[in-house]
Amino acid sequence: MAATDRLNQTSDILSQSMKKTDSSMSVVTAENPYKVSVVGSGNWGTTIAKVVAENTKEKPELFQERVDMWVFEEQIDGTPLAQIINTKHQNVKYLPNIDLPDNLVANPDLIATTKDADVIVFNVPHQFLGRIVAQMKGQIKPTARAVSCLKGFEVGPKGVQLLSDYVTQELGIECGALSGANLAPEVAKEHWSETTVAYHIPDDFKGDGKDIDHRVLKQLFHRPYFHVNVIDDVAGISIAGALKNVVALGCGFVTGLGWGNNAAAAIQRVGLGEIIKFGRMFFPESKVETYYQESAGVADLITTCSGGRNVRVATEMAKTGKSGEQVEKDILNGQSAQGLVTCKEVHQWLESSGNTEDFPLFEAVYQITYENVPMKELPSMIEELDIDSTSKCVLSYKMGL
């Protein structure tokens, strides 16, 4: 078919395409402007609080201007961190040299920070979430909604639980997620980036202007330097956010072996396929498009595989022959490479469910990290030798397509 014919074929559909309208960002209002609070004030927590406070200041028809941010209280040269943030308008410990809006108020009291909030944004280290949520139980508005900026899920013997589902289970409020290719220092400096917000409209949605929906969330997080796409698929972005760290270990291995860019790209391709398959197998409601089209999917995978802790640890493992645990101690100053934990949890889950063979890359990363399988075996562990066009449907399923 000539390209001109193809064009005619599709022009009818395209003529219906939505066009950008400058007014579209300003039509959303609320009967009672929403109160927004942020739980967490590390570098990513403070950065997201800055984004949110910039938007609430500009949109009084939709949000209360003041944003409270819970700060784990600590003393900096004898002065409480919250007090420094509220006078100097900088988080001198976790996000130095970045000016914060003066409508962002640091608060060391978790309950005071969240009790009146209509939207609670969680942005704390994974390991603190349980204790924080336990304190909040029964102390917040039952009509509140939440967004979790924590990435990923927990894998236990009973299966895979999304962190957002954990919040919903513990607090009884709907919880979405925010995830994307977002290295915090770059977002804080207002270098352009993108993110994905996922939120499922709950059955008890109270109606336009009375409750949080996708348009409200776009207004809350979108900035000229921080482009937001809002979707439904909370599971998809959570799975991608966790499993990318396992893929990053694989990238670090081939980088440390000196195999170059082709091999690193191959690991990312295979990894994306296994992420998609994992999502479809265990969260069939997640959408394939989330993984290959959203910032929280392919873009976050690319950023994470470009550098960061997991790649660094795995590269060092390849170069020195040391264990992951040892390298973590040697080079991360007490921080952890999340992929080391996730790849073990995923392996245990896949083993108990009998699915290790369907995830050869995840399994290879596990075997290399914990079972002393030589790294140079990686290609043969993920090699597909068979080709049979009569089995294409089965193969497509197997490849996660």
Add this chain to the structure above:
Amino acid sequence: MAATDRLNQTSDILSQSMKKTDSSMSVVTAENPYKVSVVGSGNWGTTIAKVVAENTKEKPELFQERVDMWVFEEQIDGTPLAQIINTKHQNVKYLPNIDLPDNLVANPDLIATTKDADVIVFNVPHQFLGRIVAQMKGQIKPTARAVSCLKGFEVGPKGVQLLSDYVTQELGIECGALSGANLAPEVAKEHWSETTVAYHIPDDFKGDGKDIDHRVLKQLFHRPYFHVNVIDDVAGISIAGALKNVVALGCGFVTGLGWGNNAAAAIQRVGLGEIIKFGRMFFPESKVETYYQESAGVADLITTCSGGRNVRVATEMAKTGKSGEQVEKDILNGQSAQGLVTCKEVHQWLESSGNTEDFPLFEAVYQITYENVPMKELPSMIEELDIDSTSKCVLSYKMGL
């Protein structure tokens, strides 16, 4: 739904998954083993000829051992290059220090190289293809089949033509394509990588054991260090192979501006979406999976955006404010950055077809490169401000999903 329930749901399907069988690589035979020739002997041409000759040597039941490689004749210190290759078994000019199999025979006579071939592998610079094909017309077996390792397509006033279609049109033989995340020097050194071969079985297919099919192509190109997936979608891998260079220019711009990894990942994400949309709009027979699941799709995009000429030229444009043409002269030693040509051709085609608004990234790269639009405008040029869940289908189409 609990993960265990999800698992039970899918276990029936998965139990049908194909398992790897070690014997699957050795069951393909030919009544008359196929003669394979390679046209081209640059670094990528010689590398692919090495791969192919290694396989023909190991599989006498399927291929004639000797592989002829056409070499554009030139003198190296007074000795013809072909003669050096055939005595030293190295391509000292274009792929030095890589040993070639002794069943790979360099031949400066194009017609002698290809007249008896059952499979002709094209691997020459784009600009020489027309002249070479013209010489071969009427001089080859009418039953021959071809694979083009040239990436991309040509855009003219009448539309987009795949290079493989051009070969078919000129020579009357079916032509597939090979493309992937394949920096030639790494493949030549046998560092692990992957590639995609696409081939459409023609209507005059002569039957198993008598003609080239997907299994034969896998046998011809797959090596332990060079993993091959064979698919049908010639259009998909050709489109991805051309448009990735435009995306790489965008990556170079944001890198040169110092915007960091988030921005580079965002460009790749948006670029992948526009590649998919371009494919679906102008080659509706191409498959979305090709772009996000194949080495020729997302992996080649990642590798190309990690470095290479297009990124280097665009980065330098950002840093110096010079034109693309000027930077090309300054830093590429007479080589060209293909993205500069492709982005202009694509713009002209989209303009004539009235579709520039549907490809904001491609258009932004064009405007920056040729119309003096400031690079810092890039984010606002691709910003999606509107969100309207009632228009989701239209939006999804617009996003290329």
